Amino acid sequence: MIDQGASHAAMVRVTELAFNYGEKDSRVQALRDISFAIPRGSTCAIIGPSGSGKSTLLYLLSGLLEGYSGQVLVDGDRVYRGRRETALILQDHGLLPWKKVWDNAALGLDIRKVPENIKREKISAILKELGLWEMKDRYPSQLSGGQRQRVGIARALALDPDLLLMDEPFSSLDALTREALQKQLLHIWLKDRITIMLVTHSIEEAVFLGQKIIVLSAHPGRIAKIVDNPRAGTPEYRKNQEFYQMATGLRELLEQ
Numbered sequence: 344m345i346d347q348g349a350s351h352a353a354m355v356r357v358t359e360l361a362f363n364y365g366e367k368d369s370r371v372q373a374l375r376d377i378s379f380a381i382p383r384g385s386t387c388a389i390i391g392p393s394g395s396g397k398s399t400l401l402y403l404l405s406g407l408l409e410g411y412s413g414q415v416l417v418d419g420d421r422v423y424r425g426r427r428e429t430a431l432i433l434q435d436h437g438l439l440p441w442k443k444v445w446d447n448a449a450l451g452l453d454i455r456k457v458p459e460n461i462k463r464e465k466i467s468a469i470l471k472e473l474g475l476w477e478m479k480d481r482y483p484s485q486l487s488g489g490q491r492q493r494v495g496i497a498r499a500l501a502l503d504p505d506l507l508l509m510d511e512p513f514s515s516l517d518a519l520t521r522e523a524l525q526k527q528l529l530h531i532w533l534k535d536r537i538t539i540m541l542v543t544h545s546i547e548e549a550v551f552l553g554q555k556i557i558v559l560s561a562h563p564g565r566i567a568k569i570v571d572n573p574r575a576g577t578p579e580y581r582k583n584q585e586f587y588q589m590a591t592g593l594r595e596l597l598e599q
């Protein structure tokens with residue numbers, strides 16, 4: 344009998360996932376034997392060396408990549424391209440340079456033809472929450488990297504996602520801006536309890552944000568370890584001894 348209850352408890356459930364790019368001679372085995380479950384409303388960081396399949400895994404979870412073997416369930420259903428409640432934020436934020444901050448943030452709602460009054464209310468609230476209200480009439484070229492990233496986050500949140508997938512969202516930012524945005528993300532998570540999965544190269548970021556940390560190894564990408572990190576998401580964690588122990592343990596694992 345299929346255990347429906349167990350499937351639904353997890354927001355994301357991946358079982359024996361494998362994925363290759365290309366065919367025959369040009370085949371690249373990107374992922375193999377990947378199994379994990381992410382509880383609804385929790386956070387997960389995916390970390391691993393270059394080429395270990397982190398981005399590939401995120402694209403599979405978003406439904407952008409198909410042709411995998413194994414099972415990928417999102418909210419109990421087989422993953423599919425265009426799931427409305429899944430938001431994917433890529434490294435370049437995907438902002439349109441010719442549109443102002445307001446219109447960039449509203450893009451997803453425009454595509455979905457959301458009525459003007461609802462759109463206005465929603466975008467106003469989100470821009471204010473993310474500290475972008477004063478910049479609503481600027482173009483992306485007139486923003487800092489951190490502000491641009493926040494517009495990308497605003498656009499994603501406007502769609503009321505239940506699953507937020509982020510590919511190295513803060514990698515191009517300086518340390519202080521990065522920490523400020525990490526805190527802002529936590530604030531949103533605590534308020535809305537969205538399930539968040541993010542790919543990162545930063546061990547500290549993974550420990551600070553990921554209640555579960557999936558560590559991948561390379562060639563092909565496999566799970567090296569899944570670490571439970573229940574204190575992630577608490578603002579004071581970064582200053583704590585446990586934080587350093589967790590980060591040191593992960594560093595040793597990645598250096599093996």
Ligand SMILES: Nc1ncnc2c1ncn2[C@@H]1O[C@H](COP(=O)(O)OP(=O)(O)OP(=O)(O)O)[C@@H](O)[C@H]1O
Pocket residue numbers: 364365371372373391392393394395396397398399400564
């Ligand atoms: N479009 C593609 N065609 C063929 N091979 C690809 C393609 N995209 C990625 N790969 C290969 O698949 C493997 C996993 O790539 P992926 O980008 O998912 O890794 P990653 O862990 O995100 O890497 P990085 O940390 O460098 O961004 C790598 O060996 C990569 O060369």
